[in-house]
Amino acid sequence: MSIFFSLSDQERRVRSLIKNALGSDDTLYAFPDEPFYQFDHVKLYNLDIRTRPDAVTYPKTPEQVAAIVGAAAKAGLPVQAKSGGHSYCNFSSPDRGIVVDLRNMKKFSMNTETWHATVGGGILLGELDESLYSPHKRAVAHGVCPQVGLGGHATIGGLGPSSRIFGTALDHVGEAEVVTADGQILRASKTQHRDLFWALKGAGASFGIITEFVLRTEKAPEETVQYKYSFTSGSWTKMGDVFKTWQRFIANPDLTWRFATTATVTTLGLSISGTFYGSEAEFEQLSLKPDFPLRETGSKTTARQNWLDVLTHEAEQVALRLGGGIPAHAYTKTLTFNGSKNNLLDDSGVDKLFSYIEHADKGTLIWFLIFDLAGGQTNTVPMNDTAYAHRVALYYLQSYAISDKLITGVSETTKQFLAGVNEVIVNHMKADGVYTDYGAYPGYVDLELGAEAQKLYWRENLTELARIKAIYDPGEVFRNPQSVRPAVTESRIASMM
Numbered sequence: 001m002s003i004f005f006s007l008s009d010q011e012r013r014v015r016s017l018i019k020n021a022l023g024s025d026d027t028l029y030a031f032p033d034e035p036f037y038q039f040d041h042v043k044l045y046n047l048d049i050r051t052r053p054d055a056v057t058y059p060k061t062p063e064q065v066a067a068i069v070g071a072a073a074k075a076g077l078p079v080q081a082k083s084g085g086h087s088y089c090n091f092s093s094p095d096r097g098i099v100v101d102l103r104n105m106k107k108f109s110m111n112t113e114t115w116h117a118t119v120g121g122g123i124l125l126g127e128l129d130e131s132l133y134s135p136h137k138r139a140v141a142h143g144v145c146p147q148v149g150l151g152g153h154a155t156i157g158g159l160g161p162s163s164r165i166f167g168t169a170l171d172h173v174g175e176a177e178v179v180t181a182d183g184q185i186l187r188a189s190k191t192q193h194r195d196l197f198w199a200l201k202g203a204g205a206s207f208g209i210i211t212e213f214v215l216r217t218e219k220a221p222e223e224t225v226q227y228k229y230s231f232t233s234g235s236w237t238k239m240g241d242v243f244k245t246w247q248r249f250i251a252n253p254d255l256t257w258r259f260a261t262t263a264t265v266t267t268l269g270l271s272i273s274g275t276f277y278g279s280e281a282e283f284e285q286l287s288l289k290p291d292f293p294l295r296e297t298g299s300k301t302t303a304r305q306n307w308l309d310v311l312t313h314e315a316e317q318v319a320l321r322l323g324g325g326i327p328a329h330a331y332t333k334t335l336t337f338n339g340s341k342n343n344l345l346d347d348s349g350v351d352k353l354f355s356y357i358e359h360a361d362k363g364t365l366i367w368f369l370i371f372d373l374a375g376g377q378t379n380t381v382p383m384n385d386t387a388y389a390h391r392v393a394l395y396y397l398q399s400y401a402i403s404d405k406l407i408t409g410v411s412e413t414t415k416q417f418l419a420g421v422n423e424v425i426v427n428h429m430k431a432d433g434v435y436t437d438y439g440a441y442p443g444y445v446d447l448e449l450g451a452e453a454q455k456l457y458w459r460e461n462l463t464e465l466a467r468i469k470a471i472y473d474p475g476e477v478f479r480n481p482q483s484v485r486p487a488v489t490e491s492r493i494a495s496m497m
Contacts, residue, residue, distance in 0.1 A: 021064075029058065058101050089481070116217065139217065173213055225302070265370075372398065470486035
């Protein structure tokens with residue numbers, strides 16, 4: 001018995017429902033009256049946003065997942081899956097809800113005839129890479145943090161350095177085993193439950209818990225070059241000029257898809273880094289092209305032949321910026337630059353942006369503005385092919401700030417600084433008459449978006465998502481503060497008649 005908490009009536013009811021669903025094996029669940037429940041089981045990622053789920057569960061089979069979903073539905077509580085637990089707003093740990101932690105569901109197998117991998121919904125990206133490459137020399141596109149779980153990543157988008165040559169992580173998903181709100185265990189693909197499959201590929205947390213993925217894999221690149229050019233001396237005006245050059249270079253419609261690049265602005269200045277998927281000689285030829293951002297003091301290039309070395313280096317870079325999987329008091333924002341190559345910030349807009357960066361009060365020393373080149377293979381997929389709704393974005397802005405006070409939250413000053421970055425960009429482009437069709441990447445959830453959040457995440461696909469939500473989850477068993485809402489009351493049974 002705990003010495004820390006007593007359970008409320010609701011929490012006692014949830015305990016009873018979960019135990020009835022899962023039996024006497026107490027390794028399959030944890031409740032708020034257990035010592036160190038928040039630290040050992042809830043494990044909040046963003047310490048600025050406090051949640052206290054009524055139960056954390058650790059199923060080992062799809063049937064147990066279905067039983068947990070049934071218990072949540074009976075109690076009228078939200079239920080969300082947790083794979084890696086890297087939600088910036090802790091959506092995978094719903095307040096007064098039920099967590100389905102998939103850490104026990106990490107199976108992996110490879111069909112060496114089709115090169116399709118079957119993996120558990122709880123596998124982490126680093127674990128997936130090791131399983132794909134070490135025995136098989138295969139790869140899939142995804143982001144750079146190895147502690148992130150595939151379950152969330154491959155159901156919201158899943159962007160990373162190799163997305164220009166391979167597409168998003170969700171583009172690799174060919175089939176999924178999913179537990180739906182009515183407790184059924186379904187196979188979803190382009191031939192089975194097609195509407196559900198469409199919705200899972202972009203808005204998965206609103207539609208079910210995926211216990212198994214079937215992934216199309218790629219032959220891992222044999223040669224790569226990783227580069228970083230640092231511009232940390234001189235004025236912010238000079239750094240703005242470098243950013244203009246970078247932007248002109250990436251806007252070239254003939255730029256090879258093998259070139260991935262990021263422009264990162266921090267307290268220290270500007271850096272341009274990324275990966276070229278090819279030989280060092282080919283990279284050197286690319287660097288001779290007009291508008292290639294010039295190398296300055298601090299530049300570094302490294303040729304690599306081992307794919308895991310490439311991924312490890314990318315993970316090290318994100319760890320240096322963000323602390324990897326370490327919980328922190330944090331705030332994030334995002335902006336997707338949708339449209340043609342002409343949807344760029346012009347030179348005077350860049351000047352305004354870098355002047356704002358120089359003079360604005362930031363409230364912390366730990367902040368990052370990360371401009372990631374998109375396009376390539378990702379943008380060849382039609383907008384209505386999946387629920388993911390940013391197929392025409394040239395690049396993305398990801399903004400992060402972490403409180404440098406360690407034990408206190410992110411200040412309003414810091415939040416206003418990051419919001420101001422977006423405002424400077426959007427307001428300038430609107431005033432300049434530039435076509436503006438912005439969105440927000442759904443992997444960087446932001447509570448400050450308010451009622452516009454779903455529209456910004458899923459854009460023109462939101463209406464169809466709401467229709468499908470009404471079919472598969474009209475009671476919103478799978479919900480979080482910014483999940484898809486059902487459009488009408490329509491059961492799946494009625495839709496099939």
